[in-house]
Amino acid sequence: MPATIIDSTIFGNIFSTDAMKAVWSDENRTRKYLDIEAALARVQARLGIIPQKAADEIVAACDINKIDMGKLRAQTERIGYPVLGVVSQINALCRDRLGEFCHWGATTQDITDTATVLQIREALALVDQDLAAVSKALAALARRYRDTPMIGRSNLQQAVPVTFGYKMAGLLSAIERHRERMLQLRPRVLMGEFAGAAGTLASIEKGAMETQEGLMSELDLAQPVIAWHTIRDTIAEVGAFLGLVGGTLGKLSMDIKLMMQTEVAEVYEPFAHGRGSSSTMPQKRNPISSCYIHAAISVVRQHAAALMDAMVADHERSTGPWEIEWIVLPEAFCLIAGALKQARFVLEGLEVDEKQMRANLDMTNGLVVSEAVMMGLGPRLGREYAHDLVYDICREAVRQKRPLLGLLLENKEIASAMSRSELEALCDPANYLGQAGVMVDRVLARLDEGSD
Known part of the structure; x- marks a missing residue:
């Protein structure tokens, strides 16, 4: 049961x-x-x-x-x-x-620990497969939406434009670091134990x-250089690794949940009839996979901490800390596998609404490009003066609920310093993406190098 x-x-x-x-x-x-x-x-x-x-x-x-x-x-x-x-x-x-x-x-612990390491080897292989699939899905999204402008957010407020490809490439870079971490930890972790009662093979x-x-x-x-019956850093390292993977998956799920809000509506988890529906509200489309990811990785993070508690072992054979691993290590792996599966499902079928991304960019009537205007005017009016001038115009745009461009054109100092076409270019969010595309390309290039 x-x-x-x-x-x-x-x-x-x-x-x-x-x-x-x-x-x-x-x-x-x-x-x-x-x-x-x-x-x-x-x-x-x-x-x-x-x-x-x-x-x-x-x-x-x-x-x-x-x-x-x-x-x-x-x-x-x-x-x-x-x-x-x-x-x-x-x-x-x-x-x-x-x-x-x-x-x-x-001794009992020799067999138990070595068996655990053999299980870890099998489990890491499964994690690696899923990380590779998540990486592939993120790369496809980063490549497809490299130049798709959307609003970047700071403290849940609209900040400056980015691209959706840039957002995906950031997550991709983290996933690739996790894959690198796995390669690095395997030689340390995949080490057996055969040392006898107190580790001396007497x-x-x-x-x-x-x-x-x-x-x-x-x-x-790998053959251990010395017994590790009560030296548990390698097992704790596995837990820390799973916690890090979970943290990145949690970041993904958090952004998906926020972007699926009715008021935002920029992306959606893959559609399946009835999935995410409410028992009382027929219009609902809840972020089901993202919710499950969030729950699973939160527990994995606590299990990683428990594995560090298990490091505090007494003498040459411990009285209790060892058994912590029996409880939490299997569950941590099982939960991260579930989170990875849900992440694959989301990313491989993610629905992206580019028109809504653009609409959200435009909802502030140009305020999100105020930095671009300030930096454009800086060489001509002085940066600090341009900042204060644009700041005041932004406040007026909010008060009057008017487009920023219109107020900029009405300002005599600005009009004399910059042409209409220049101001229109500065006020287009798609023209203020910085090096987002270059950064996406760099992440993808490194991924391609690693696959050679």
């Missing part, structure tokens, strides 16, 4: 994905335990630490289909950890007590480091 939003049969695929939930499932985690125990047996047999026939029995027993999950649940509730229950079942499946060589020299008299090296080679993980 599912009780969490992620496992809910109703909400589950809104807040997560089947693929990510499968990575963090009981079955996959248990499969990872078996993979590690089988790899350990193979390595130790090659090194002569355990008999080859014991390794053969252990490897044959390390099959997820041979594990009684109901029994494992009962064993875990009794013992407190699932690894010993798995080892016990492997042992029972082996002939002639050869299973006693299973888990030789290892339980293996000969071949300890060779076992560790061979095991990590079998699993295609």
Whole structure:
């Protein structure tokens, strides 16, 4: 009976994905335990630490289909950890007590941590796929709307013109930095653990480091230079990374929500019959995906903080902080997968109303280009004097509810300093986009370089 939003049969695929939930499932985690125990047996047999026939029995027993999950649940509730229950079942499946060589020299945390790292590797691959898709969608929007003028906003007020492509390119630059961060963190994070009770591998008299090296080679993980049972910065780094990705997705969802307001109406999430409708107001078209993104990434951010709490561990094996990771790491990955899925849906089908963007640019009767007018007049009248003059005219335009251009043309000082055609050009928002297009091109060029 599912009780969490992620496992809910109703909400589950809104807040997560089947693929990510499968990575963090009981079955996959248990499969990872078996993979590690089988790899350990193979390595130790090659090194002569355990008999080859014991390794053969252990490897044959390390099959997820041979594990009684109901029994494992009962064993875990009794013992407190699932690894010993798995080892016990492997042992029972082996002939002639050869299973006693299973888990030789290892400790529960070695298997648990290494399994977690293997799950992280699979989970990061899914995140990377979604980030690539989000990047592609943002690039298409940035390219298509490179020169589409819209109002830039500061403190929720109209500021100066930008382009919609510029807005999308800004988000794209952040997504590409996240992809770069993932490449950088993988060598640090994808590191296994095999260190024994207190991290010194004292339980293996000969071949300890060779076992560790061979095991990590079998699993295609980095070999640790020292035990990290209670040194948890790499796991916390994963949480911080997910929090950063979530922050960018949250920025996207916030802007979409604001631009979907009735009074703004510049973009819309993709249309589907009935999607975003109200039970009482037939006219409503709510920003459903953006709402789900906002909720999911807010929880991910708290989970990132919890993983940093888990770093505060005691001595060589901790009493509680470690278990924090079991709770929050799977959920953080599942929720970020859901947020990424919703972001892909929004961006790949985003409806953009260019005419409404232009209408919003014009709604202040030219006040949004007052900076352009001031800078244009500055060389001829002096910047400070031009600022004060335009400031007063802007106030008058607001009071009279008249276009800025008309009042500028009526001012004798301005009329004598600048022609009508020059003033008309300055008062066109499309002429005051600065280097927006150049910046879009730079972001796209860097993206193209990275794909070569």
